[in-house]
Amino acid sequence: MNIDGRPYRTIFPDADGISVQVIDQTRLPFAFEVKRLATLDDAAVAIRTMIVRGAPLIGVTAAYGLALAMREDPSTEGIARACATLAATRPTAINLRWALDRVSANLRQIEPHERFGRAFAEAGRIAEEDVASCRAIGAHGGQLIANLHKAKGRPITVLTHCNAGWLATVDWGTALAPIYDAHGNGVPVHVLVDETRPRNQGAALTAFELNGHGVPHTVIADNAGGHLMQHGKVDLCIVGSDRTTAEGDVCNKIGTYLKALAARDTGVPFYAALPFSTIDWTLRDGVAEIPIEERDAREVTHLTGRTQDGGFATVEVVSPGSPVANPAFDVTPSRLVTGIITERGVCEASAEGLLGLYPERRRAA
Numbered sequence: 001m002n003i004d005g006r007p008y009r010t011i012f013p014d015a016d017g018i019s020v021q022v023i024d025q026t027r028l029p030f031a032f033e034v035k036r037l038a039t040l041d042d043a044a045v046a047i048r049t050m051i052v053r054g055a056p057l058i059g060v061t062a063a064y065g066l067a068l069a070m071r072e073d074p075s076t077e078g079i080a081r082a083c084a085t086l087a088a089t090r091p092t093a094i095n096l097r098w099a100l101d102r103v104s105a106n107l108r109q110i111e112p113h114e115r116f117g118r119a120f121a122e123a124g125r126i127a128e129e130d131v132a133s134c135r136a137i138g139a140h141g142g143q144l145i146a147n148l149h150k151a152k153g154r155p156i157t158v159l160t161h162c163n164a165g166w167l168a169t170v171d172w173g174t175a176l177a178p179i180y181d182a183h184g185n186g187v188p189v190h191v192l193v194d195e196t197r198p199r200n201q202g203a204a205l206t207a208f209e210l211n212g213h214g215v216p217h218t219v220i221a222d223n224a225g226g227h228l229m230q231h232g233k234v235d236l237c238i239v240g241s242d243r244t245t246a247e248g249d250v251c252n253k254i255g256t257y258l259k260a261l262a263a264r265d266t267g268v269p270f271y272a273a274l275p276f277s278t279i280d281w282t283l284r285d286g287v288a289e290i291p292i293e294e295r296d297a298r299e300v301t302h303l304t305g306r307t308q309d310g311g312f313a314t315v316e317v318v319s320p321g322s323p324v325a326n327p328a329f330d331v332t333p334s335r336l337v338t339g340i341i342t343e344r345g346v347c348e349a350s351a352e353g354l355l356g357l358y359p360e361r362r363r364a365a
């Protein structure tokens with residue numbers, strides 16, 4: 001996708017062939033900086049501190065992190081150690097474990113001296129596949145928006161939560177890919193962007209992306225969505241997912257569930273857009289089984305932003321001494337999800353729906 005007319009990806013190999021570059025998302029939207037990751041530790045820190053974030057991008061970064069680890073220690077124990085380090089960085093997004101399983105299975109079949117090259121190439125393949133998947137999600141979801149536009153005969157307003165755009169993937173995004181597709185095809189679309197407390201991925205990242213690509217949008221406070229749905233101001237909700245169960249329960253950024261409840265009450269269709277790598281086929285009941293990351297209380301108690309003189313400042317916003325809880329994700333049960341948009345098409349949020357798109361999993365089950 002574009003920033004000021006220039007195409008970018010969130011992660012790409014450095015010209016030296018032994019490291020990768022990532023966009024530092026902790027600096028957006030006020031500063032655009034690229035960071036070089038050269039070691040396992042660089043990759044683990046980038047994921048843990050959210051220099052990179054978003055389920056598919058975390059997966060690709062972890063794959064590159066395992067490759068970088070192979071330069072330091074290509075032994076079989078080195079593979080296990082690197083996987084353990086990377087897997088511990090963020091527990092909810094399943095793409096991370098999926099990518100580590102895929103690359104490590106590959107590495108165990110070859111000699112240690114071949115492992116860095118193989119892992120680096122495999123991480124590159126995962127990145128390319130992610131771009132293709134997101135592009136296909138965009139085409140399928142874009143058709144949904146185009147159909148709605150045809151039926152209603154007016155611009156379509158889509159509400160989204162968190163950042164599930166190209167910054168959360170390698171390119172295109174998941175929830176935003178249908179919006180980019182529709183916009184690119186001349187379908188008039190307006191995006192309502194939830195600010196997404198506590199880290200404000202909507203206000204900082206989704207708004208930045210949509211600005212950069214010229215897509216009309218309005219940032220709203222997280223609590224405004226239900227009201228806007230009641231007043232007919234939302235045609236459709238599309239969110240991403242960090243893990244989706246085999247039964248179609250959708251885990252996504254905290255606050256998503258409340259939007260799904262409001263959407264159900266007001267008759268607004270609610271879709272989740274996600275690639276194959278986000279489906280955890282081993283889980284059925286998302287509320288009971290998906291581990292929810294609990295993050296630092298400081299994300300709730302403090303806010304960082306730009307000051308009038310162009311500097312950055314962090315300020316405290318919670319009564320000092322009050323205890324704080326900060327669960328980072330929630331689960332929307334499949335009964336509240338109108339459909340799941342994947343790279344293979346749109347399906348019902350159910351085991352049958354998902355198996356219809358991925359029949360090879362029926363044989364594996």
Ligand code: MRU
Pocket residue numbers: 053054055056161162163164165168169173174175201239240241242252253328
């Ligand atoms: O904590 P984050 O910023 O990594 O959370 C990201 C989200 O919840 C996205 O909506 C999710 O990864 C959707 S898929 C692009």
